[in-house]
Amino acid sequence: MSTRIWPLPGNPNLLLGAYDLAALGYGVEEFVVSGTAKSYAADETADYTTRIVVCRPDDDAFNGTAIVEWLNVSGGIDAPAVWFMAHREIIRAGYAYVAVSAQEVGIEGGDNLVGADMSLKAQNSERYSSLHHPGDQFSYDIYSQIGRLARDGAIDSLKPKSILAVGESQSAMFLTTYVNDVDPDAAVFDGFLVHSRFGAGAPLAGGSALEAIAPAPFRDDPRVPVISVITETDLVDGHLLGYHHARRPDNDRLRVWEIPGTAHADNYTIRVGFIDNGAMPLEALVAAYAPTNELMGTSLSYTINFGPQHHYVLQAAVAALDNWVRTGEAAPTAEPLALTDDDTPALVLDEHGLARGGVRTPWVDVPIARTSGFAPDESAMSFLFGSGEVFDADTVRGLYPGGAADYVDRFTAALDRAIQDRFIVTADRAEILALAEATFPGS
Structure with missing residues (x-):
C-alpha cells in the first residue's frame, strides 16, 4: 500500500501561537496521511492514518529547507515544542514547517505527565474520526514516510532542497533512537536537531519513553549532521535519567x-x-x-x-x-x-x-x-x-x-x-x- 495524502479543510488543532501567521506571510494547512508502516522491533506491519500540519511561506520567500517536527505528547496533547521556542527564526529565515502527529497518545490518548486526555480525538472527535494509530513501534516508519513525502514534493507542492528532523523532550528521545537505529536504513533526513533529550532513548518496540532507563549515547557514526541542545534539567539525574550518562x-x-x-x-x-x-x-x-x-x-x-x-x-x-x-x-x-x-x-x-x-x-x-x-x-x-x-x-x-x-x-x-x-x-x-x-x- 502506497502512502497517500489529502487535505483536511478547516482549522487544525495545533497550538501554533496567538499571533496571525498570515500577517507574517505564512499559510497553514492540515493534511491526512495514510499508509502501512513497519516496526523496527519485530517483523510486523500495520495500517495507519495520521495528520500533519504545514506552515509555509510563499514560494518566493521559501529558503529551500523544510523542518519536520515530531510533535511532543508528554502533556497529553500534540505540542509543537520546537516551533514554539524557535518559530521566530523559522519564520524570518523562510523555512517550511511540517508538524507530524507521530505518536499514539497525540491521536488516541493514553499515559502522559499531566493525566489529561487532550488527544486529537478527545478535542474534536468528528474532525479526526478517520485517524488511526497502531502503536508507537510503528511511529518511526510513519515519520520516515512523511519525511519522504516532504522530500518528494508531495506535501502542499513543497519542493525542498533539504529536510531537517526536529523534536524536543520525549520526541527528542524518539529521535535519538531514530538516529541510532532507524536512520541508517531509512536515509530520509539531511540533519537532526535533537532538542532537550535525557539520557535514555525511546524503545523501538513501543511503550513509554519516559520510563526508559538504559543510557543511549548517539552512535559513533551518524549518517548526517546532528545537533543536540541540552539544558541543565536534561543533563543531571532527576525524575529521568540524566543525559550525562549518554x-x-x-x-x-x-x-x-x-x-x-x-x-x-x-x-x-x-x-x-x-x-x-x-x-x-x-x-x-x-x-x-x-x-x-x-x-x-x-x-x-x-x-x-x-x-x-x-x-x-x-x-x-x-x-x-x-x-x-x-x-x-x-x-x-x-x-x-x-x-x-x-x-x-x-x-x-x-x-x-x-x-x-x-x-x-x-x-x-x-x-x-x-x-x-x-x-x-x-x-x-x-x-x-x-x-x-x-x-x-x-x-x-x-x-x-x-x-x-x-x-x-x-x-x-x-x-x-x-x-x-x-x-x-x-x-x-x-x-x-x-x-x-x-x-x-x-x-
Whole structure:
C-alpha cells in the first residue's frame, strides 16, 4: 500500500501561537496521511492514518529547507515544542514547517505527565474520526514516510532542497533512537536537531519513553549532521535519567550544546512564545519575561526559570544545522557543562550559583540573576521549569559599580562574543540588547 495524502479543510488543532501567521506571510494547512508502516522491533506491519500540519511561506520567500517536527505528547496533547521556542527564526529565515502527529497518545490518548486526555480525538472527535494509530513501534516508519513525502514534493507542492528532523523532550528521545537505529536504513533526513533529550532513548518496540532507563549515547557514526541542545534539567539525574550518562565527544557529524542557566522549560515556554510574533513592544516582551511563580494554575513558593538564553541559543542551533547541511560548514563546538566527580554528579557552580562551562551567553557571563534547571517538586510539571532569582541590590552594585551603563557595556561585549561564536544569531542582537537595558534592576 502506497502512502497517500489529502487535505483536511478547516482549522487544525495545533497550538501554533496567538499571533496571525498570515500577517507574517505564512499559510497553514492540515493534511491526512495514510499508509502501512513497519516496526523496527519485530517483523510486523500495520495500517495507519495520521495528520500533519504545514506552515509555509510563499514560494518566493521559501529558503529551500523544510523542518519536520515530531510533535511532543508528554502533556497529553500534540505540542509543537520546537516551533514554539524557535518559530521566530523559522519564520524570518523562510523555512517550511511540517508538524507530524507521530505518536499514539497525540491521536488516541493514553499515559502522559499531566493525566489529561487532550488527544486529537478527545478535542474534536468528528474532525479526526478517520485517524488511526497502531502503536508507537510503528511511529518511526510513519515519520520516515512523511519525511519522504516532504522530500518528494508531495506535501502542499513543497519542493525542498533539504529536510531537517526536529523534536524536543520525549520526541527528542524518539529521535535519538531514530538516529541510532532507524536512520541508517531509512536515509530520509539531511540533519537532526535533537532538542532537550535525557539520557535514555525511546524503545523501538513501543511503550513509554519516559520510563526508559538504559543510557543511549548517539552512535559513533551518524549518517548526517546532528545537533543536540541540552539544558541543565536534561543533563543531571532527576525524575529521568540524566543525559550525562549518554555523553560522548563531538565528532565530524555530532555537536552537543549544553547551556548553563537553562531549564527544560521556562518563561518563554508558557508566557512569551505564544505571543512572540517578532513585533511585540519592548514593554510587553519585558513583562512576559518577568519572573513569575505562577505555573499552570499553581502558585509556587519560588519563581520558575526566566532566563532568555534557551530560546535564543535554540534559534542559533536551527540556523547552524541548516548551514551545516547546506554548505558543509560544521556547527561550532562547545565545552560541556562542568560536573563534579561524584557517584551522583552535580553541576559545578560559580560564586553566583551559575553553572560553569557549556555554551557561554551574556546571561551567565554578565549576570543580574541566578537561573537554574532545578526546582522543588510543587506541581506535576514544576521539575521541568527550573528556578530563578534576581540578585539583590548589593550584589548588583558590587558587580556593576558603574551602574546600568557598566552592565550594558559588559553585556554587549559578551553578547558579541556569543554571536561571533555562532551560539546566538545576529538577527537577535538588537532585541537582546533592548531587553538587557530594560531589565537591569532599577531601569
